[in-house]
Amino acid sequence: MTPREIVQQLDKYIVGQFQAKKAVAIALRNRYRRSKLSPADREEITPKNIIMKGPTGVGKTEIARRLAKLVKAPFLKVEATKYTEVGYVGRDVESMIRDLVEVAIRLVKDERYKEVEQRATEIAVERIADILLKTGKDLPDGISKVALKDEIGKHHLDQMPIEISVADVPKPLELGVGGGSEINLGSIFGDIMPKKTKKRTVTVAEAFRIFLSEESEKLIDLDSVEAEAIKRAENDGVIFIDEMDKIAGASSKNGPDVSREGVQRDILPIVEGCTVSTKYGNIKTDYILFIASGAFHVSKVSDLIPELQGRFPVLVQLDSLGVDEFVKILTVPQNAITEQYKKLLSVDNIDLQFTDEGILEIAKVAYEQNNTLEDIGARRLQSIMEHIVADISYDINDDGQRREFVIDKEYVEQNFRTESRNLKKYVL
Numbered sequence: 001m002t003p004r005e006i007v008q009q010l011d012k013y014i015v016g017q018f019q020a021k022k023a024v025a026i027a028l029r030n031r032y033r034r035s036k037l038s039p040a041d042r043e044e045i046t047p048k049n050i051i052m053k054g055p056t057g058v059g060k061t062e063i064a065r066r067l068a069k070l071v072k073a074p075f076l077k078v079e080a081t082k083y084t085e086v087g088y089v090g091r092d093v094e095s096m097i098r099d100l101v102e103v104a105i106r107l108v109k110d111e112r113y114k115e116v117e118q119r120a121t122e123i124a125v126e127r128i129a130d131i132l133l134k135t136g137k138d139l140p141d142g143i144s145k146v147a148l149k150d151e152i153g154k155h156h157l158d159q160m161p162i163e164i165s166v167a168d169v170p171k172p173l174e175l176g177v178g179g180g181s182e183i184n185l186g187s188i189f190g191d192i193m194p195k196k197t198k199k200r201t202v203t204v205a206e207a208f209r210i211f212l213s214e215e216s217e218k219l220i221d222l223d224s225v226e227a228e229a230i231k232r233a234e235n236d237g238v239i240f241i242d243e244m245d246k247i248a249g250a251s252s253k254n255g256p257d258v259s260r261e262g263v264q265r266d267i268l269p270i271v272e273g274c275t276v277s278t279k280y281g282n283i284k285t286d287y288i289l290f291i292a293s294g295a296f297h298v299s300k301v302s303d304l305i306p307e308l309q310g311r312f313p314v315l316v317q318l319d320s321l322g323v324d325e326f327v328k329i330l331t332v333p334q335n336a337i338t339e340q341y342k343k344l345l346s347v348d349n350i351d352l353q354f355t356d357e358g359i360l361e362i363a364k365v366a367y368e369q370n371n372t373l374e375d376i377g378a379r380r381l382q383s384i385m386e387h388i389v390a391d392i393s394y395d396i397n398d399d400g401q402r403r404e405f406v407i408d409k410e411y412v413e414q415n416f417r418t419e420s421r422n423l424k425k426y427v428l
């Protein structure tokens with residue numbers, strides 16, 4: 001996708017914030033550009049990491065979430081506050097790289113599963129047919145194997161019971177070892193000890209699901225999956241570090257603050273480029289794209305240690321939202337809040353309608369409240385909407401009659417403005 005196309009895709013869900021969308025779109029495209037260069041040039045070009053800065057509730061995390069769905073690259077979103085400095089109890093920052101590799105493994109595995117799906121399906125159906133022919137009841141007399149397989153393939157026998165043996169996997173026993181690395185005893189011993197199986201009676205549909213995944217697993221080459229996953233994570237990986245501002249901050253006198261700066265220092269080499277060992281092999285972090293985000297409301301970007309600031313050369317500002325944006329957020333996105341309420345209430349036979357003036361009034365109230373109270377961005381819309389439809393939501397009849405409600409300007413005013421001269425009453 002071209003940068004413009006990426007922005008267009010993001011536009012479907014996020015209103016405004018063009019600068020931020022543009023920055024992530026450029027960064028993604030640069031990924032692709034780099035991949036077309038000679039290995040020597042590729043070596044030299046590292047991604048330009050991004051900081052997204054802006055007030056709460058204006059779409060920072062939402063952009064990341066939508067981006068993740070858009071790119072078919074390994075994508076991980078983490079909260080900076082989850083990590084502790086090396087040496088302290090908790091997760092160390094290197095674990096984010098290990099998590100990214102896990103994401104890549106899943107991604108590659110899914111692709112490979114698709115490739116072998118047809119073959120795996122055939123084998124799974126074959127296995128079910130064999131078992132049914134041996135033990136199945138209620139089969140038509142003298143049915144041939146070919147005919148039986150056909151029936152299974154067409155899902156005609158999905159509900160038929162079947163006894164299969166499944167691997168009796170011992171519950172994985174996880175030992176959390178200090179530095180965040182985890183040892184899975186189950187998988188260590190599980191590989192040494194002979195596999196136990198147990199008999200279970202399930203439906204044919206369930207058996208098919210189990211066999212399909214067993215056979216798929218056998219058909220793909222795990223070594224090559226792991227190698228490919230490492231390569232993808234190294235070259236295409238994107239890590240979104242949310243709440244970055246929470247680890248910035250006028251440095252520390254005591255308590256947890258001590259470790260905040262430590263976490264920043266630990267992040268340095270990872271963003272700069274280093275090698276992290278994972279259970280699938282070593283991975284270089286040089287070409288992973290990092291996007292950090294935070295309100296930077298209390299602490300400023302300049303409160304991050306300078307070395308870290310330097311490693312995030314692109315700084316984009318997200319704007320606080322106004323009435324126009326609110327109107328769009330209420331109506332435009334495919335998952336817009338007004339649509340959500342319509343769908344929810346339609347279950348109870350309520351036909352909820354919004355007039356344009358009604359929407360505008362909601363947006364105005366939201367904007368007003370953000371100004372007079374705390375600016376919580378688009379999240380304000382949710383508390384207001386919830387209040388507006390509260391009575392409609394509560395007061396329903398179970399008589400199956402369709403009822404229509406129109407949320408117009410008067411309705412919003414009545415239910416909101418007049419009655420709530422004292423706005424404080426509806427503060428979150």
Ligand SMILES: Nc1ncnc2c1ncn2[C@@H]1O[C@H](COP(=O)(O)OP(=O)(O)OP(=O)(O)O)[C@@H](O)[C@H]1O
Pocket residue numbers: 013014015016017054055056057058059060061062063294295329333377378379
């Ligand atoms: N520009 C926008 N367009 C559409 N929806 C938005 C926009 N900004 C925020 N929202 C909606 O508001 C909610 C909160 O947004 P989001 O989680 O992105 O906030 P944030 O910027 O990450 O804030 P915080 O700094 O508190 O984490 C989400 O449900 C999102 O859908």
Ligand SMILES: [Mg+2]
Pocket residue numbers: 060061062242
């Ligand atoms: Mg957020």
